[in-house]
Amino acid sequence: MPTKLSAVNHDRRIFKSKYIYPVVSRRADGLSIGVNLNTNNACNWQCIYCEVxxxxxxxxxxxxxxxxxxxxxxxxxxxxxxxxxxxxxxxGTLLRDIAFSGNGEPTAAKEFGAAVKIVMEQIHSFQLESKVTIRLITNGSYLDHSSTQKAWGQLENLNREIWFKIDAIDSIESKRINQINISKKSVLSNLKSSIKISPTIIQTCVLKINNELPSMQAINHYIEFLKPFENSLKAIHLYSLARPTEQQTSNFIERLSYDELQSVAENIKQLNIPVLSFI
Ligand code: SF4
Structure with missing residues (x-):
């Protein structure tokens, strides 16, 4: 009996390729062909919910x-x-995208531009221009580098999206959730760079940490931060833990219930940006 892919079976090793893996994705609403440039499982962040x-x-x-x-x-x-x-x-499952979504941050690869070019050429070769979106799933930290701008800029005539991770605005919270030191100024610069080269969707993982939901203060800072981008962002995706974390963490993290995630979404909906939640 052949293995059936589903939104809960994300094992990238099923089909034994090194760089390319098919996966059914809730957020992509169908089949995604993933491109993993991080075959050594290395990332510049270490999010406490990371499934790698x-x-x-x-x-x-x-x-x-x-x-x-x-x-x-x-x-x-x-x-x-x-x-x-x-x-x-x-x-009824359809191929929706080719997504740079690896076991780490794809834009950190020296060969990122060359890999984007290969994908672009095959989109043309298989005549998928109107059928498939090329996506970059990123923590955004290299987006204001000229090499990343040039790499993604090759796709200017194709359907493309950047899915840009912002889990928290306050530096204490991003230290706790993403385990990085990043200033609001850097996130702002990377987000502006993303919007300059591509339709951009914000990806936010909402967690219950040590039995606490995100505070109203954290949600308000998130709203204030994104307010200036109301006319330039395509959407916000909210989600919670889909599968158990693979990271060791001293924090106890839990998935939000449907109602809890909806309540966070209701607050964020005061922004004039489509908010979609996935649970
Ligand atoms: S979830 Fe965080 S740690 Fe894991 S690959 Fe993405 S950015 Fe890196």
């Missing part, structure tokens, strides 16, 4: 671009020309 096993701090190892291209062509062929969708997904 054996995550370590650092940068990606060198990428074999020839293999990455071969794997991408193989998987596009399986999905577009063969019966992969019928065999491995629920009826």
């Amino acid at each position: 096993p054996n995550l370590k701090r650092g940068k990606p190892e060198p990428i074999d671009l020839t293999l990455l291209k071969e794997e991408l062509i193989y998987w596009l062929n399986q999905v577009i020309n063969k019966d992969f969708l019928d065999k491995h997904t629920e009826p």
